[in-house]
Amino acid sequence: MGWLNSLQRRTPLGWLQLSRHKGRLLVALSGIAFADLLMFMQLGFQESLYESNTQIRAALDADLILASPKAETTQKLSTFSRRRLYQAQDVPGVASARALYSNNINWNHPETNEEASLQVMGFDPDYPAFNLPEMNAQLYRVKIPDVMLFDRLARGDYQQTIAQIENQQWVSTEAEGRTLSVRGVFSLGASFGADGLLVTSSQNFLQLFPRRDPGSVSIGLLHVEPGYDPEQVAQALQDHLPDDVEAMTLDDFIQDELEQIQTESPIGFIFTIGAAMAFVVGVVIVYQVLSTDVNAHIKEYATFKAMGYRHSYLLTIVIEESLIMAFLGFIPGLLLPMGIYQVAANATALPIYMTLNRAATVLAMTIIMCLFSGAIATRKLQSADPADMF
Amino acid sequence: MPSPQPVIAIHNLGHAFGRGEQRKQVLFDIALNIKAGEIVLMTGPSGSGKTTLLTLIGGLRHVQSGSLKFLGQELCGATAEDLVQARRQTGYIFQAHNLHESLTARQNVRMGLEVHPQYSVEKMSMLAAEMLDLVGLGERLDHYPDQLSGGQKQRVAIARALVSRPKLLLADEPTAALDSKTGRDVVTLMQHLAQNQGCTILLVTHDSRILDIADRIVHMEDGVLKHNTPANAVH
Structure with missing residues (x-):
């Protein structure tokens, strides 16, 4: 003392x-x-x-992810063959394996008519790809052709557009030579890589990008049966599937992107x-x-x-x-x-x-x-x- | 208060600055004994080595050659820690008051006690106030140096030097920055307090008006301690 x-x-x-x-x-x-x-x-x-x-990845509703080994950030996902999803279902413990399509898109800003860059993702609306209840409650709408849901927190002057949509006045705009109708909003948030996210059904997505092969998916979203350890199932998948695809837990998938940005950018x-x-x-x-x-x-x-x-x-x-x-x-x-x-x-x-x-x-x-x-x-x-x- | 052992015993002390061709001897074969309770004045022209001798006695400089005993302890070859201990036994008063401008008078005096671990916080505060009272500044305990006159500041410095009851008080031209009346008062006060404490004083001065307080006057010239006469022989 x-x-x-x-x-x-x-x-x-x-x-x-x-x-x-x-x-x-x-x-x-x-x-x-x-x-x-x-x-x-x-x-x-x-x-x-x-x-x-990472907030797009963090919002995904999946236990395991299949992605191309060439995948970098969420804006540069690359693709792999849809067959891998079917093969994945042979592995014990895999409950489901569904496709998520992703691409960048330029659309005409509904208010200014200027071109704005967004990310668009397509998936089967019967099986929600995201853990966003607000989005999932409106997924029935994207079963209609050319209908999209839009990120309320997208960067850019969208206040008026979003206010309109929230009042059920659908907003139409043009992208890739098609007329799109935005009929719902959800909250995710902009990133450095993309100003905002549009989601729609796989069919709408593939119509928007006719040259995109339906057999080339961006991400596979897998659910694991109760009682199975996702880590072990991921290992089993990796052993079972060819090297043109990688299996990992969602946490690893998020971590992967973090490391990408930290080291590559x-x-x-x-x-x-x-x-x-x-x-x-x-x-x-x-x-x-x-x-x-x-x-x-x-x-x-x-x-x-x-x-x-x-x-x-x-x-x-x-x-x-x-x-x-x-x-x-x-x-x-x-x-x-x-x-x-x-x-x-x-x-x-x-x-x-x-x-x-x-x-x-x-x-x-x-x-x-x-x-x-x-x-x-x-x-x-x-x-x-x-x-x-x- | 006579004691068998001198407070300061100096034999054959030499000191030089610089080295090689630049080497310049400033003190030659100094011999000086000061008994306890004695008041010794040192005079001499500037540059004669007075301050150097004072800093050697005060433990501010390493002794190079000869012998310098302070309270029986040899300072020639002393370690840095020995010098720190010697400094704590010595009160030092400088030409300038050197008070800390961010501290009040009482806090400044307290700094003289804080180096001694035996004092408690309450004791330090009390002793500092008492000492300031003795130098006539009992009403100005919480004044900062810039609120005090030159003479008052030098009196705070005296209080700081004497508050821990040192065996030896070294003063280097303490009146240099003061007018003659104030200087005289300050020296009288110093003499009075030191004698009450049985403290020995070695005072360097140019000021011929204060020579009468000395028991003995020594004169330094060109690094040699010239004559060593009792003060009454001067008068």
């Missing part, structure tokens, strides 16, 4: 020095808050990129660089403030040494200041991005929000940032030598 006692006896010099110069402290705190804000924005966008791109790298730059900006600002403070007190520090204080005592002053600035600066640095996340989420239709994880990460980075600056600033303490100073 010796250290506790000495902590209690200790004059809180770091705090007293910082709070004596309110202006300087305020500059330091706004600098840290700014660095935190930048880090939060970079990490927020990065995570929302990942999350938005430059976006993750760009955001990491952005966060690192924010960190450097923070280090520079905090270092400026701390080194100014050390210089301003170098005579007092030398006096303390002459009084019998050790060098380590001076180090603790700088460390104390670093930690105080880290925690105080983090408060506005946390609150500000929460507001900006809200604005960004509304503007981009991306799922950007504060997470406990990210807050903890940025807090840890803030502490490291301030301690790092403090560590550089302590080098100036070497000149606090009472023998040379007086």
Whole structure:
């Protein structure tokens, strides 16, 4: 308990020095808050990129997935032979195996008449492909030719269109030379890769893309019989089926896309660089403030040494200041991005929000940032030598 | 308060700055003994090595050659930790007050106690207030240095140096930044307090008006401690 006692006896010099110069402290705190804000924005966008791109996969209603080994992101799924689905049903434990067709489509924006890029997915409406009750309740409509359901959270100025559809006034538009009728909305969300999702029946999908072979499916959605372990069934499928198709659990399928974006796309790298730059900006600002403070007190520090204080005592002053600035600066640095996340989420239709994880990460980075600056600033303490100073 | 052992015993002390061709000897064969309770003034032109000798005695510099015993402990060849301990036994007063601008008078004085682990928080606060009362600043405990006059600041510095009852008080031209009346008051106060505590004083000064407080005056010139006369011989 010796250290506790000495902590209690200790004059809180770091705090007293910082709070004596309110202006300087305020500059330091706004600098840290700014660095935190930048880090939060970079990490927020990065995570929302990942999350938005996996939200289609995460909404799939399946235990196991069959996909082409060439599949990359949900926008680049590639195809495999429908025969694999029938062969999959031979494997014990597989309850059902159904096809999902996916493609990108340009449609005429119903309000502006400009071309907009969407993703369209087709499946058997008797067997819902998604875990979205709102969508599933309206699937009977897509049995009518050229009828689609649309993502309410799609990016773009669709407010009027969606309001119309919600009032049961069907909206018609044109794509791939066909007239489409949008007769329902559901909530999923835009991603970096696609502005929104249209769903329809397999028949409608294949009519929309006449050159698409019905035997080439994008994803196989498999359900497992009760009592079977999906992992083991996936392994059995992999052993049973040729190498032109991969079997995996839904979680692995989602994870796969995450890794795709993280490693294959430059976006993750760009955001990491952005966060690192924010960190450097923070280090520079905090270092400026701390080194100014050390210089301003170098005579007092030398006096303390002459009084019998050790060098380590001076180090603790700088460390104390670093930690105080880290925690105080983090408060506005946390609150500000929460507001900006809200604005960004509304503007981009991306799922950007504060997470406990990210807050903890940025807090840890803030502490490291301030301690790092403090560590550089302590080098100036070497000149606090009472023998040379007086 | 006479004691058999001198507070400071210096023999054959030399000191040089720089190395190689740049090496410059600043102290030559210094010998000086100071008994407990004695007040010794050191005079001499600037650059004669007075401050260097003072920093050696105060443990602010490593002793290079000869012998310097502080309270019986040899400082020649002492470790950094030995020097830290020696500094804690010494009160130091500088030309400038060197108070911490972010601390109140009482907090500044408290810093003189915080290095000594034996004082509790309450005790430190109480002793600091008492000491400030003794230097006549009992009404200004919570003033910051920039709210005090030059003389008041130097009195806070004296309180800080003496609050832990050091065996030795070293003062390097403590009146240099003060007008003559204030300087005289500050030195008288220092003398008075130190004598009450039985504290030995070694004071470097140019100020001829304060020579009368000394028991003994030594004169430094070109790194040599020239004459070593009792103060009454000067008058």
